[in-house]
Amino acid sequence: DAGITQSPRHKVTETGTPVTLRCHQTENHRYMYWYRQDPGHGLRLIHYSYGVKDTDKGEVSDGYSVSRSKTEDFLLTLESATSSQTSVYFCAISERAGLGFTEAFFGQGTRLTVV
């Protein structure tokens, strides 16, 4: 199994509070991603990173920010959590392989509930 750890695994927070989710990898992969999973929508990309300090927005980036100060860590921050951000969050990693990429390896997910 790819070395990806998400923390925390579960969190309940109140509306309006800041929340940071952490993704840590031991594979030295350059590319890291945050997805959210919601019923009826599958997984949707929030933000991704293609190197230290290099990040870009995904499909559903509003209300989220990310940071990557080290290759192994990719942080997702909800500046002021809202109930619409209640979801399961997945981190994924991948790396270049020839002209393409390796498969994406996923973490175990974080269930976030905003009350």
Added chain:
Amino acid sequence: AQTVTQSQPEMSVQEAETVTLSCTYDTSESDYYLFWYKQPPSRQMILVIRQEAYKQQNATENRFSVNFQKAAKSFSLKISDSQLGDAAMYFCAYRSFMEYGNKLVFGAGTILRVKS
């Protein structure tokens, strides 16, 4: 933007029987990759099978095979000899060959139930 549609929210299959999960996608690109992921109750995302669009031959992985119809933009997953451990949510996903970053576009998923 690319979209992926899974029109079957739930499917059931008897143990040892065969089931086919449907997936259609929309793209204007000619080169891309398609994937099926399995998500059991543990929430772990497991890659089941992948298909490169430039390959005419359908991918096969043991009991799992795909029917890739490029012109119809269809990518169905066939599970043969279904087992209780196959019960899970299955996601179809698309990845552009040209777009930077290995970003995946997922369908909404199909819950597969396996009856003993």
